[in-house]
Amino acid sequence: MTGSLVRLHRSSRLTASALLGTALMTLVPLSPAHARTLPAVGATAETAALYDDEAGGNADADDPAIWRNDADPERSLVVATAKEGGLRVYGLDASLVQSIPAPAAPSEDDAPGRFNNVDLVTGLRTPSGRADVAVVSDRGSDRLRIYRIDPSRPGRPLTDVTDPAAAPVFSAGQEEVNEQSTVYGLATWQDRRSGRSYALVSRRDATELALLELLPNASGTVGYRTVRTLALPSSFRLPDGTSWTPCGEPGELPQVEGMVVDPANGVLYAGQEDVGIWRIPATLDGRATLIDKVREYGVPGTYDPGTEECVPGADPGFGGKRLAADVEGLTLFQEPDGDGYLMASSQGDDTFALYDREVSERNEYEGGFRVTAVSDDLDGSEECDGAAVLNEPLGSRYPDGLLVVQDGHETSAPGAGDGREATGFKFVDLGAVVDAAGL
Template sequence: MTLPRQTRPAALVVGAAALLLASGVSAPAHATPTHAAASRAAAGSLPAVTPVAETAPLFDDEEGGNANADDPAIWRNGADPARSLVIATAKEGGLRVYDLDAAQVQALAAPAGPGPDDAPGRFNNVDLVHRMPLTTGRADIAVVTDRGNDRLRVYRIDRSRPGGPLTDITDPAARPVFSADQAEINDQRTAYGLATWTDPATGRSYALVSRRHETTVALLELVAAPGGTVGYRKIRSLELPASFRMPNGTSWTPCAEPGERPQVEGMVVDPASGTLYAGQEDVGIWRVRADLGGRPELVDKVREYGVPATYDEETEECAAGADPGFGGRRLSADVEGLTLITESDGDGYLMASSQGDNTFAFYDRELEDDNEYEAGLRITPGSRDIDGSEECDGAAALSQPLGTKFPRGLLVVQDGHDGPHDGERTATNFKFIDLGKVMDRIDD
């Protein structure tokens, strides 16, 4: 999750361009212009694809309803794939639903807080469950983390429903996911990242939910409630590390504002192996069993892994020291937007947004191959005044045919800096990319 540039805490600043280049660390996008330019130059050799459509811009200001694009999910209409939908979060702007032309077909507001001084609803991440058994019959549902209220929100999907395809079916008795009371909710260490999983052995469906500013990931079972609603109950939780032992014997903790721990947002479950992949933003990509059993393993690390840094209260930035060379080579913090691409033969890729250098990394999804890195990609400006994707927060891929527009599937990515726009307003939106062209580029 990336806050607006002017409010993002703990920006990593290295004192000299020579240090950055000598260490091999690509600068995050929030570093100084010299370092950002070096990072973009390193990413420039990667192949590129261009979007074919984009959604209308969202503006995170009062005039725009404090709407900020974040995370998409793709719902395939089995009866008519050309009428499939993209369901996407807009933070305080709630949910947006788009057709395959990237035109909006529905907007749903986030619920308000219980009182005028309480945190407002804020939709962070979204994922889908197919054919969830409800008391009124099976249904496809969209599950959303409401970070503002520390709840899960659940929406039934019905493409032909008058008034819009989504209907709120959240159990009114649903409790906060992590917080003990409203004061804790207002502190906003609340439900954040999200991935859904259906256990093939039992048929039960779950939501894996991370906690903002913490290392916690919780496993929640989704439960059918009266009247066709859906609630949830916590099964167990996992604490990922906040500090790491380096090969030279030192201990490293990612730099952040006081009291904040290295959080997780981007998550996805591979249903074939029952593996959860979780992006700890300033650390790297973890894999662990989706039931949160077993020992988590790091698939890959960000370049900044192990770089010592000190938080400066006055500048609200982290001043970094010399790079000891323990980081990875493919990801530049933050690591975000994890999604799976499944090929017809069952193989495929885990895709991750390397937010710091505006690229995407692709890993073999097969555990037997230890999730080996396979390729990198950029999403660059296309025709019809459609720009590329920068500082991507969320992504979703679906490799099944979606009518004549996307016969080989669709990739949707968030663009953290949509443009150009007049004036001082910062815009975000979602880019639609032909998944077939992505596969052609990374398989070259």
């Protein structure tokens, strides 16, 4: 979600200050107006709009993941979160295949389920064999939800296999769950050495990250256990010797949402929304490096309780050049030879930034692009929360792969001009992105 400047946190069991070293990459000087100069790519399809009101089922598009059906790529799926609206599953033509409601609240005084982010684990080792699953962060209940993907059920390919005994990740009980400092961002990871599967999650309104091991049971369900936690910094030393804390509502710290793990080296990339992109060992037991900063980095702000917004002060000029807060959906464009790109949604200026995956090269910035309107009936992507890339052929529709991005401002939706908040997902031919961005 967009924010004026930032957010805040609750303390965690492992602090970053003693364990994290911060090394900033050399920034390429670009004009703040560089967004207008980036190449534009049009979407090929869009999902039906989701509306965040009672008439629309309180559905709000957030984060997608792409599942490839290796046996029949034409029948691959896009799994996407809709917050209180639950989970949506789409075909490659962007049509709805399945809608899964979020869990109901335990009581009328408790928070209902609210699905925030989703990622996939392919070939999860279970007692009955390998399985592909979608893992979802349920912000409403502070839990993970796990869904098995079964292509033999074309109308209902996802089945809930969450262990009923799964406990809250960060909260001690329902009272804390209701405060909603709960699981937020999510990325999955399979350790190639051990074969174990994990989910990395962030905490809403906090800087805390947690590494959770997925635990398949003989009953066919999947639970999890916390391996360790880590807190990123909430304040920063600036080049002029002063200290800066991103502005946010009282009691909040600068949170992380967008996350992705590079399977080639077990590196987690985490987007601290009003700060920048961190590179951290996925095991959460090593050094964290801030590889790029948002433009607003270092800008002081004063919270106005009347407007519930942060009023920015003078920019001291310590920010980055190509990300405008919030930095959001992170995804990997993987190439067969092991090269490729880290892609980040620059929500504040409706662009996408590309970075080299080579850690030894300090994840150099490689360019960017925009997803823009094709027609009055097919608009672009604005205020993007989440994104997913799959650089593999997906049948005749997407032979060069697929990019799916959230559209936080669905201007072409019916009723969008009547004050209803509409969101959705845009499907983009990855070949067109490669050509436009010169990759």
